[in-house]
Each structure stands twice: as structure tokens, then as C-alpha cells.
Amino acid sequence: MQADYVIVGAGSAGCCLANRLTEDAGNSVVLIEAGGRDWNPLIHIPAGYMKLLDHPTLTWGFKAEADPGTNGRVINYPRGRVLGGSSSINGMIYVRGQPEDFDHWAQLGNRGWSWDDVLPFFRKAENWEGQEDAVHGKGGPLFTSHGRDRPLLCQAAVEAGKQLGLEYREDVNDLTPEAGDGIGWVQQTRGGRRRASAARSYLQPAVRRPNLRVITNALVHRVLFDGTRAVGVEYSRNGATERVDVAGEVILAAGAIGSPHILQLSGVGDPEHLERVGIAVHHDLRGVGRNMQDHYLARVSCEIQGAPSLNQQSRGLGLAGQVLRYLATGGGILTYAASLVAASVKVLPESATPDVQCLFAHGSYAPGVSRQLDTLPGMTCGMWQMRPLSRGYVEARSPRPQEQPNINPRYFSEETDCRAAVGGVRWIRKLFAAPALANYVVAETVPGKDVQSDDELLHYVKQTGGTVFHATCTCKMGRDVTAVVDDRLRVHGLERLRVIDASVMPAVTSTNTNAPTIMIAEKGVAMVREDARTEAG
8 A cells, every 4th residue: 555645643633634635636645543433422422521531442541650740649641542533532622822832832943833823723723603803713624612601600700710800801712922811711622512523623524535545443553764764654453464655754643642652663762762672773863752741630629509510410300401402402511611611820920921721610520530520519620730841751661562651741840830730729719719609619629628738739739630631742843952853843864754743842832732733733734735845846
């Protein structure tokens, strides 16, 4: 089998790449995905994500290593293994981040990646439910929308934020540089009543094109090289090993875990690491799998009274009514994203812009049980530090592609990150004590009133929190010795090989990472096309 382009990974980036590259009928494209088709109905019902994050076949079942940052706990590290990748199992939040995130990328020497450079690609991706304007695009593949419902308790949370001095923003993606603390309603990757995964948005319109072949349930083993030039990909399916040869480029879009792992399995990485685990070194590139960054989520919850709560709406007669509402109108709690309200706040005095993201939900989780709603009415606000200084790694354990790599974000290995987490929890307590919310509060359930000192709060955060699924930066873009790709996303020192996914971020964006990942793919595929035209003369 041969193609002009081989794309590894059918997640947010890979589906975008497959769609855009096959718009040119002269390009033949093979898209390889380790998972299967996105036929599970829970994928397409927005609230179904709560049942998918530890699904035995739709995720990789990854675990992050035990580490002092999690008080020695091994934590689940969900990544999608299905068409659409993590966009098929995530909480559907569409928030782009602060303009300064991307200006910082450019300041690190990455030409063409400033906010003004990337905004057109955010807009190009979008099919916004409202009117097209300078912020939002219309007519792109990706459905984006406001939530239709604004529950009473969420309205109270917005008002409480305003009482604490936050600016209310009707559009949380309409940010100007140097914007201060703010609160507003979360936007979603949803079109109508269904999740707008990358598979639905990008791949489904392209899958019938004769120049696209999608191979599912195929585990990529390695990139094949002729000297420094990528010439194909080896993979296995149904117990047999196969290969696809490439006339143009191999593009890794397997995400912040998969892409560095495949490079390492291909002999591209730190020679000391590769030799230690028994992989022959093909190309010395020491930054592969390094610089890992992620957001770590910790929650504060309260029992409440006097307002509807998801805890009651999602069980018994309440749930039956919501199912009927969803079927009849396409509305209600089954269309909700992981949160409906987001606040960006500054808790560290040295920060120039907001440094903590807080997501509010009018529901609460039972203590010690992941994603199991409590029996009593409740509300929750989760927080993460936007720009953690801690750096982790992804490392192949052996030459076997079937073996999970070592994953460790090394949360809280920097003292600044510890201070930000404690400050974030304290800010949530202020939000819950503001007049607009205080009347609904019965008692704080977690961490609880007995947890007060900085040390106690940090212990609570480390003991109960975990990833918010924003793994990034493991094949970072740049020019320094730890960079893996250049600012056109080409792997340093190799030919016809690019990485185009969240792993190329030089620094994690301040908020959710799915929207920036799709932007990276839109911009990356434009570069692939430009370079192909230049080469053709």
C-alpha cells in the first residue's frame, strides 16, 4: 500500500488533517487509528462522557506513575482510543485560552504562532451557532455553541463572581490581551443535540472521498526510514504486521502520549533512554517525550438547598424527565458539557494575567468515587493552575508497542505550582461565600471546614485531585536543544516527518486544550500544503 500522506492517529488533529488534505483530489491519504469506529451511542450524547473516561475499549487505559505530586498515588490517565480520539470522550468545553499564550509561543522563536497569526485558524475551524464576527467563524467543520440552559445555581455563581469583582463576559473566547479576571458561560463543541467530535465534524464529511483510506484497530509500531527520510509506517492489525509506504510525508497526530512514544519506538529520542530500554538509536533528539505539561484539577464541593441540582436531576424520575426532554427538544442536562460556567482569576501576586481557571457545576461528586454524583443536592467548583512550571515525561518502557509508556507529569514538583493550587482552593471558598451563592450553601463537603492551613489544603489537593486531560508539549516546537519540531512542525534533523497535535505546544495553553489542538491542525495542514506547492515549483 502506498499514499502521498500517512497520518497516525484519528483524534482531534488527525481527523482535521485527513479532511483538509483530501480536499485536494490529487492527494492520496491513509489515516491509521488504533481504536475502532465511533459507534457507541454514549459518544454522541453529550453527557455520556461521564461513562467514557475509563471505558475499557474506547480509551487506552493509561495510568500515570505514582509520584509525590499525587501523594504516591497511581492515577488514571484517560486518552481516547476511537475515531475522534479524546474529542469523542471529553467534556466538550470549547475555550481557546488567553492571547498571551500564543504570543508567548512566538516570543520563544516560533514564527507565525502569535495570537494574531493563529486567530484566523480558530475561526476557519468553526461553525459557530451565532453570527460570524471578528472572533467566531461560520461554515467551518467544527460545531461550536453556547449552552442553551442557564440553571439557577449557575446564574448565582456568575453573580457571585461579579460580587468578587470579576468582569462578566458573555463570550469567554472574546478576550483582548491583558484581560483581567473574568467569568462567563462555557462554550461547547456541540451541534444540536449531539457531540461535535473531530470524527463527526471533520472525518465524516471526508470519509467517502476516494482519496482517503481509514484503517481502524491498527497499532502503529514505528516510522520507517531510509537514512534521514521517513518512507512509511509499520503497524499491526488482526495479528498481522503491515506497512504503508509514503511518497510525501508521514504525519504523527497521535497526541502528547502517542506521538513521542512512536518516535521513541522508531529510534528517535534520547540515546541514553533508548539504549536503556533496548531500542536501537536511529536519530539523536533528546527532547522527545520531555517537557510534558498538564493541568491538575482539584475540587471544592458543598451541599446545597433551595435550587435544583444535577444530583437529583440525574436519577430516578428526574432523569426520566430529562431523557424525555432530550428526545423531544434536544435540550436539558444530557446536552451539558463538563461545566457550564468558567472563571479566570489571578491568585499569585507575581502573575501578569489570570493564573487559575475555575469551572463551576451545579452538581457534586460522592467523596472518594470518581464521577459518581452525590445523593444529596450539591455544587462543585474545580480549579487548575493555568501555566504550571512542573515538567514531566513520556518514556517508552521497552521496544514493544503494545506496552504502555511511562507517563509522569510530575505535578507540583515546582513550589509555585503548590502556591497556585492552594490559592485556587481558597478563591473557590470565597466564591461560595459570596452573597449570591452563600444562601444556598448548607455545608462544605470537601475538603471540609477542618482543612484550613496551606499544608492541609495542599495535602488535600495532592490526595484527591488528578489530570484534567490536557497532556501537551512532549514534542515541543522550538529551536533549543530540547525542541522536537521547528515552527513548521517538521521533526528536527529528519525529512518528510512532522508532528501535528497537542504535543508540539511549547507551553500548555491556559485553559482547555482541544480548541488549540484543532487550531494547530488547521495551521499545520496549511503549512504542509504550502511546502508541497513550493517543492513542486
